[in-house]
Amino acid sequence: MAKVLTPQNEDFPRWYQDVVTKAEMAENGPVKGQQVIRPTGYALWERMVSGMDDRIKATGTENASFPLLIPHSYLQKEANHVEGFAPEFWTVTQAGGKELEEPVVVRPTSETVIGEYMAKWVQSYRDLPLLLNQWANVMRYEMRTRLFLRTSEFLWQEGHTAHATYEDAHEFTLRILHEVYADFMERDLAMPVLRGLKTVEERFAGALNTFTCEAMMRDGKSLQMGTSHELGQNFSKAFDMQYLGSDGQQHLCWTTSWGTSTRMVGGLIMAHGDDKGLRVPPRLAPVQAYVMSVKDGEGVSEAARALHDELIGSGVRSRLNDRTDVAFGRRAVDAELKGYPVRIEVGPRDLAEGKAVVVRRVEGTKTPVALESVVKVVTEALEADQQAMFDEALRFRADRTVAVKTVDEAIEAAATGFAQLPWDVCGVEGEAKAAAKGVTVRCLQRADGSVPDTDQEPDMVATLARAY
Amino acid sequence: MAKVLTPQNEDFPRWYQDVVTKAEMAENGPVKGQQVIRPTGYALWERMVSGMDDRIKATGTENASFPLLIPHSYLQKEANHVEGFAPEFWTVTQAGGKELEEPVVVRPTSETVIGEYMAKWVQSYRDLPLLLNQWANVMRYEMRTRLFLRTSEFLWQEGHTAHATYEDAHEFTLRILHEVYADFMERDLAMPVLRGLKTVEERFAGALNTFTCEAMMRDGKSLQMGTSHELGQNFSKAFDMQYLGSDGQQHLCWTTSWGTSTRMVGGLIMAHGDDKGLRVPPRLAPVQAYVMSVKDGEGVSEAARALHDELIGSGVRSRLNDRTDVAFGRRAVDAELKGYPVRIEVGPRDLAEGKAVVVRRVEGTKTPVALESVVKVVTEALEADQQAMFDEALRFRADRTVAVKTVDEAIEAAATGFAQLPWDVCGVEGEAKAAAKGVTVRCLQRADGSVPDTDQEPDMVATLARAY
Numbered sequence: 062m063a064k065v066l067t068p069q070n071e072d073f074p075r076w077y078q079d080v081v082t083k084a085e086m087a088e089n090g091p092v093k094g095q096q097v098i099r100p101t102g103y104a105l106w107e108r109m110v111s112g113m114d115d116r117i118k119a120t121g122t123e124n125a126s127f128p129l130l131i132p133h134s135y136l137q138k139e140a141n142h143v144e145g146f147a148p149e150f151w152t153v154t155q156a157g158g159k160e161l162e163e164p165v166v167v168r169p170t171s172e173t174v175i176g177e178y179m180a181k182w183v184q185s186y187r188d189l190p191l192l193l194n195q196w197a198n199v200m201r202y203e204m205r206t207r208l209f210l211r212t213s214e215f216l217w218q219e220g221h222t223a224h225a226t227y228e229d230a231h232e233f234t235l236r237i238l239h240e241v242y243a244d245f246m247e248r249d250l251a252m253p254v255l256r257g258l259k260t261v262e263e264r265f266a267g268a269l270n271t272f273t274c275e276a277m278m279r280d281g282k283s284l285q286m287g288t289s290h291e292l293g294q295n296f297s298k299a300f301d302m303q304y305l306g307s308d309g310q311q312h313l314c315w316t317t318s319w320g321t322s323t324r325m326v327g328g329l330i331m332a333h334g335d336d337k338g339l340r341v342p343p344r345l346a347p348v349q350a351y352v353m354s355v356k357d358g359e360g361v362s363e364a365a366r367a368l369h370d371e372l373i374g375s376g377v378r379s380r381l382n383d384r385t386d387v388a389f390g391r392r393a394v395d396a397e398l399k400g401y402p403v404r405i406e407v408g409p410r411d412l413a414e415g416k417a418v419v420v421r422r423v424e425g426t427k428t429p430v431a432l433e434s435v436v437k438v439v440t441e442a443l444e445a446d447q448q449a450m451f452d453e454a455l456r457f458r459a460d461r462t463v464a465v466k467t468v469d470e471a472i473e474a475a476a477t478g479f480a481q482l483p484w485d486v487c488g489v490e491g492e493a494k495a496a497a498k499g500v501t502v503r504c505l506q507r508a509d510g511s512v513p514d515t516d517q518e519p520d521m522v523a524t525l526a527r528a529y
Numbered sequence: 530m531a532k533v534l535t536p537q538n539e540d541f542p543r544w545y546q547d548v549v550t551k552a553e554m555a556e557n558g559p560v561k562g563q564q565v566i567r568p569t570g571y572a573l574w575e576r577m578v579s580g581m582d583d584r585i586k587a588t589g590t591e592n593a594s595f596p597l598l599i600p601h602s603y604l605q606k607e608a609n610h611v612e613g614f615a616p617e618f619w620t621v622t623q624a625g626g627k628e629l630e631e632p633v634v635v636r637p638t639s640e641t642v643i644g645e646y647m648a649k650w651v652q653s654y655r656d657l658p659l660l661l662n663q664w665a666n667v668m669r670y671e672m673r674t675r676l677f678l679r680t681s682e683f684l685w686q687e688g689h690t691a692h693a694t695y696e697d698a699h700e701f702t703l704r705i706l707h708e709v710y711a712d713f714m715e716r717d718l719a720m721p722v723l724r725g726l727k728t729v730e731e732r733f734a735g736a737l738n739t740f741t742c743e744a745m746m747r748d749g750k751s752l753q754m755g756t757s758h759e760l761g762q763n764f765s766k767a768f769d770m771q772y773l774g775s776d777g778q779q780h781l782c783w784t785t786s787w788g789t790s791t792r793m794v795g796g797l798i799m800a801h802g803d804d805k806g807l808r809v810p811p812r813l814a815p816v817q818a819y820v821m822s823v824k825d826g827e828g829v830s831e832a833a834r835a836l837h838d839e840l841i842g843s844g845v846r847s848r849l850n851d852r853t854d855v856a857f858g859r860r861a862v863d864a865e866l867k868g869y870p871v872r873i874e875v876g877p878r879d880l881a882e883g884k885a886v887v888v889r890r891v892e893g894t895k896t897p898v899a900l901e902s903v904v905k906v907v908t909e910a911l912e913a914d915q916q917a918m919f920d921e922a923l924r925f926r927a928d929r930t931v932a933v934k935t936v937d938e939a940i941e942a943a944a945t946g947f948a949q950l951p952w953d954v955c956g957v958e959g960e961a962k963a964a965a966k967g968v969t970v971r972c973l974q975r976a977d978g979s980v981p982d983t984d985q986e987p988d989m990v991a992t993l994a995r996a997y
Contacts, residue, residue, distance in 0.1 A: 088646070090596035091603065092633050093624075097646055100591035100661070107592060123568035124575060128558035129597075129635075129666055129682050130619075135559065151598075152623040153635065156561075156681075157670035158616055165560050167597070167621065167635075178556070178565055187854065193568070198597055198666065202625035213624075214597050386655065 065394060068336050073280040078208075080330055084339050084398040087208045094206040094213030098323065101399055102209070104347035105326050106216065110196060112249045112345070113218060113321065116241040120233075122192040122220060127174050129198075130165040135173040138299040142172065145266020149201035151213070167200040172267065172292070172318055175221045176300035183314060185305045186225055190233065194220040209327030210284075210529050217322035223302060223314040227293075230315035234291045235512065237319045238272045242287040250325070251342035251450040252276045252332050253458055254286055255479075255524055257504025258513050262492060265318075269293035272512060275503045275524070277458040278331035281478040283503045283526040286328050287321035327529070332454055339400030340422055342450050343443035350379040350439050351401040353392060355408030357385045365407040368417060368435055375436045377443070397422065402446055403439050423449055462524075468494055471525040475500040484521040492523075500525050533862060536804050541748040546676075548798055552807055552866040555676045562674035562681030566791065569867055570677070572815035573794050574684065578664060580717045580813070581686060581789065584709040588701075590660040590688060595642050597666075598633040603641040606767040610640065613734020617669035619681070635668040640735065640760070640786055643689045644768035651782060653773045654693055658701065662688040677795030678752075678997050685790035691770060691782040695761075698783035702759045703980065705787045706740045710755040718793070719810035719918040720744045720800045721926060722754055723947075723992060725972025726981050730960060733786075737761035740980060743971045743992070745926040746799035749946040751971045751994040754796050755789035795997070800922055807868030808890055810918050811911035818847040818907050819869040821860060823876030825853045833875040836885060836903055843904045845911070865890065870914055871907050891917055930992075936962055939993040943968040952989040960991075968993050 065083055067075040081087055086102035089095070098106065114124075130153055137143045151167040154160060168174070175193065183191055200214045220237060224230040238256055246252045254274035264271045268290040275283045296302070297314040306312050333340040343349050352369040354361045362383055372379035380401075382392055396404050404420040411417055416429040419438055423446040430438050461478025465471045468491040474480035475495075482491075484505055492502050505521045507513055513521055533551055535543040549555055554570035557563070566574065582592075598621055605611045619635040622628060636642070643661065651659055668682045688705060692698040706724055714720045727739040736758040743751045764770070765782040774780050801808040811817050820837040822829045830851055840847035848869075850860055864872050872888040879885055884897040887906055891914040898906050929946025933939045936959040942948035943963075950959075952973055960970050973989045975981055981989055 090598075091600050091642065091645065092596060092598045095596035095598060096594075097596065098594040100593050103593045104591070106594075123572070125568050125571045126566040126574075126684060128560060128563035128565065129668065130558075130560045130563060132559050148626055150624070150626075151621050153619050154622045155620040155632075156618070157672070158618075164623075174559065177559065187852075200597065204625075216594060384655075 065398065066336060066338060069279060069334075076334075076336075077331060080334055080338055080398070081208050084400070086326070086330070089208070090214075092213070094203045096208050096212045096214070102326055105329065105341065105345065106323055108345050108347050109325055110218075112245050113241065114196075116245055117194050117218070117220065120192065120236060120241065122194045122222070124195060125193050126195055126197070127171050127178070129168055131168050131171070131174045133164050133166055135177060136166060138173060139267045139296055141295070142267035146170070146201070149203070151200045151202060168197070169199055169201045170318070170320070171195070171197070171219055172221065172296055173300075176296045176302060176316070179221070179223050179314075179316075180297075180300045180302040183223055183302055183304050186307050189223060189225045189304060189314070190229060191223045192220075193222065194218055207327075209323055209330070212323075215322045215324065217320050220317070220319045222317045223297070224316070225304065225306070225312070225314070227315050230317050231291055231514070234270075234272060234289045234317045234319070237317070238274065238289040238512070242274050242289065242319075242321060246274055246276065246286055247451065249342070249344050250329055250332075251344070251447055251454060252286070252328065253451065253455045255504055255506065255510075256512050257506040257524070258516060259288070259504060260489075260492060260502045260523075261516065262489070263502065265290045267292060267295050269295065270515060273504050276328055276332055277454075277461065277479060277526075278328070278529070279334065279457070280331070281461050281476075281527070283479065283528040284324070284328045284331065285503070285528065286325055287319070289319035290317060292316040292318060333450060334400070338398035340450065341400040341402060343402040343447045346378065346402050348378055348380045348399075348401045349443055350377050350403045350405060351382060351396050352379055352405045352407065353382045353389070353396070354385055355389050355406055359409040359412065361407055361409055361412060364412055364417070364432070368405060368407065368432065371436055372439060375440065377436070377439060403442050405435060405439070421446065471495060472498045472500050475526050478526070479503070480525045482523050482525060484523045487523045487525070495525055499527055501528055503528060533866065534804055534806060537747060537802075544802075544804075545799060548802055548806055548866070549676050552868070554794070554798070557676070558682075560681070562671050564676050564680045564682070570794055573797065573809065573813065574791055576813050576815050577793055578686075580713050581709065582664075584713055585662050585686070585688065588660065588704060588709065590662045590690070592663060593661050594663055594665070595639050595646070597636055599636050599639070599642045601632050601634055603645060604634060606641060607735045607763055609763070610735035614638070614669070617671070619668045619670060636665070637667055637669045638786070638788070639663070639665070639667075639687055640689065640764055641768075644764045644770060644784070647689070647691050647782075647784075648768045648770040651691055651770055651772050654775050657691060657693045657772060657782065658697060659691045660688075661690065662686055675795075677791055677798070680791075683790045683792065685788050688785070688787045690785045691765070692784070693772065693774070693780070693782070695783050698785050699759055699982070702738075702740060702757045702785045702787070705785070706742065706757040706980070710742050710757065710787075710789060714742055714744065714754055715919065717810070717812050718797055718800075719812070719915055719922060720754070720796065721919065721923045723972055723974065723978075724980050725974040725992070726984060727756070727972060728957075728960060728970045728991075729984065730957070731970065733758045735760060735763050737763065738983060741972050744796055744800055745922075745929065745947060745994075746796070746997070747802065747925070748799070749929050749944075749994070751947065751996040752792070752796045752799065753971070753996065754793055755787070757787035758785060760784040760786060801918060802868070806866035808918065809868040809870060811870040811915045814846065814870050816846055816848045816867075816869045817911055818845050818871045818873060819850060819864050820847055820873045821850045821857070821864070821875065822853055823857050823874055827877040827880065829875055829877055829880060832880055832885070832900070836873060836875065836900065839904055840907060843908065845904070845907060871910050873903060873907070889914065939963060940966045940968050943994050946994070947971070948993045950991050950993060952991045955991045955993070963993055967995055969996055971996060
């Protein structure tokens with residue numbers, strides 16, 4: 062097979078661009094920084110939405126839909142928030158052929174508009190916690206964009222909750238981090254993530270604390286896969302979100318917000334892809350098994366369809382490719398590019414012996430298998446490869462993570478992976494020094510890898526890396 | 530129970546507004562004509578998305594995502610299209626703190642941007658048909674808005690397909706109308722719909738033909754529930770969408786587009802609601818069975834939870850309400866308002882006799898049922914009530930549909946329902962005369978109720994009505 066991709070170790074960003082284009086994942090839109098997500102890429106996002114949505118609902122959170130356009134005055138109500146987001150606003154000034162009286166902003170995130178409504182809906186302690194989420198598009202102006210990773214418009218979920226106490230809000234922020242985000246990323250995406258606390262510098266504009274899931278890409282850089290923010294009473298003050306407690310007194314709510322986006326698709330590509338293209342973990346894969354007729358005639362089509370039907374009947378997400386008017390080699394390269402976990406090639410020679418060839422994308426093996434055993438072999442392969450991908454990613458991260466003693470060592474180590482340094486040694490000054498070299502503190506953790514409750518905890522470890 | 534809604538026959542629009550507000554379906558957003566869809570309303574939309582998406586995928590169509598913002602120049606490429614939509618544009622003129630070089634429009638619909646990309650993706654006859662759909666938000670400036678029915682921003686699906694021949698495109702347009710739209714509306718929403726062709730006057734801006742599904746609301750007005758457009762070669766010309774045929778020649782594609790939106794939620798409310806609130810057809814219902822503890826103690830909570838678990842285990846979408854800190858009467862009124870098909874009331878008196886009370890929203894019956902029979906009774910009720918709701922709506926429409934002989938009679942009959950008149954008698958002049966009285970031609974059908982292929986067919990019947 063001809064090389065269709067720039068090799069990863071030759072030029073990783075170019076490899077990424079090649080995969081996204083050649084696997085027909087996405088393209089640039091006509092307006093700066095926007096993207097068109099093509100069916101191959103969108104199907105991955107749909108599976109992500111499904112896996113995340115189940116977990117979000119399991120926390121008792123309900124979905125809702127808030128408006129795309131937010132009055133500028135709402136955004137100004139929380140000072141840090143508007144300061145952080147204002148440079149990224151896309152602003153609507155005309156509608157129905159007239160200038161608007163007040164310009165409105167395409168939502169960069171929805172804390173403010175949701176805050177306004179939550180304040181109306183929350184009256185008594187009986188209304189709490191109020192747990193909402195929306196699946197939506199948002200826009201943030203970006204100078205340098207890259208498909209999936211940094212785009213002016215992206216698709217995401219944003220959760221927004223209000224609680225009666227600090228403790229309840231804090232606990233919920235961490236529940237989202239662990240039970241929704243990290244659980245989904247590790248189990249479904251087969252991507253191990255560091256869970257930790259962001260530094261003050263890296264915190265969400267308007268938050269008390271930001272918790273994050275960070276994953277290592279195959280070039281050793283870090284990608285922030287999702288964040289869960291403890292907003293304290295900053296937004297409840299700004300929007301006067303009060304409740305009547307069982308003590309008969311009015312109290313301000315404690316709120317949280319948390320988001321993950323189509324950026325995860327980019328993360329998936331960069332965490333698992335290889336020089337042949339994307340590799341999709343079986344549990345996520347929209348197409349788990351790809352049944353191909355090698356050529357026409359001799360009962361090949363019929364046998365391929367029978368296998369496909371049998372796989373579907375066994376609960377495997379199978380797709381049939383019977384396009385024998387397109388060269389087999391081209392179709393096989395396309396299947397590798399798109400990263401289908403298992404490919405089943407049905408050709409006349411093997412068929413004459415009652416067999417089909419099972420090609421595993423992760424292991425790279427090609428094995429003739431008796432027709433009656435194909436479903437069993439495929440099912441076992443899917444199970445095994447999900448685990449193999451996670452293990453491989455975990456090993457990769459371990460191999461590229463080093464404990465260091467100084468900021469200079471951390472900057473050096475970040476050339477190839479993650480550097481771990483006591484936060485007491487790094488500090489805000491070390492953070493600024495590293496940032497000048499393009500290296501950032503991705504998160505703070507306790508020595509045992511668990512998540513600190515606040516940035517005041519002693520003996521925290523900082524993970525430094527280059528990042529997307 | 531106290532009356533919480535304005536009765537339908539007293540003031541239908543006010544009744545609608547009451548239901549939407551008091552059942553916590555939606556609220557006005559802060560910017561003109563936008564809406565906030567609350568969890569109760571959004572859950573209905575989620576179920577609609579799921580039922581529609583399955584059917585859309587069954588046609589071989591794949592989901593994708595196109596940008597929110599469309600350059601003004603794209604929209605101008607199809608003359609009728611821009612003329613139809615320009616008055617409704619919301620326009621972004623600033624981003625990242627600067628004026629944009631070219632103003633961009635928040636998509637009112639995506640034929641133009643999708644046309645641009647399809648033209649790149651379609652090269653040969655092998656690439657056809659190209660069948661795409663997106664679930665997205667769109668914006669159209671509206672002077673008078675009403676929640677769900679007419680809002681500046683709404684959520685919808687828009688399908689866009691390209692075909693090699695007129696016949697293939699025509700057939701696909703009708704397949705969407707029948708197998709996706711009408712099938713979903715009649716089976717899942719329990720709403721009978723007229724399927725027909727729009728007149729030239731009511732056609733989508735830029736289309737050759739628009740096909741529609743029209744439903745009767747309980748005030749006798751019509752609601753356009755979904756439309757499927759045959760776009761001919763209008764957009765393929767505008768975007769130079771050509772393919773190399775098997776004959777070695779270049780040909781222009783034939784395209785279609787089709788959409789349904791959150792407006793269907795409004796239609797559902799107005800087709801099935803009564804003076805107690807919404808009635809949700811069981812097949813659609815996010816909550817099919819609502820298990821309520823009447824009060825605390827005497828094993829009530831435990832019994833209620835056991836019933837709830839048993840219903841869930843039997844595949845019924847059950848929700849448990851154990852909030853005995855809220856008065857039972859208030860919770861029961863809320864359940865009626867939200868239109869849960871079946872309510873199971875678990876109280877100490879019935880429980881002592883080994884029973885719970887099953888309340889059916891459609892029939893209005895309250896029946897004590899032995900605990901061990903509850904699942905069976907509920908399951909049968911859900912099945913029966915789905916059919917009963919459809920039958921009731923069909924009868925309602927039949928009772929309010931009259932055949933008339935003149936345009937004047939049609940205008941009079943439209944005060945209470947649908948009027949059917951030969952199109953030869955009505956014609957474009959009759960259409961204009963009726964329109965001046967607020968009555969429009971909802972669709973054209975053949976005498977047997979089937980869908981004409983073009984507006985040139987003889988002996989068509991026009992259905993006239995007032996409409997939302």
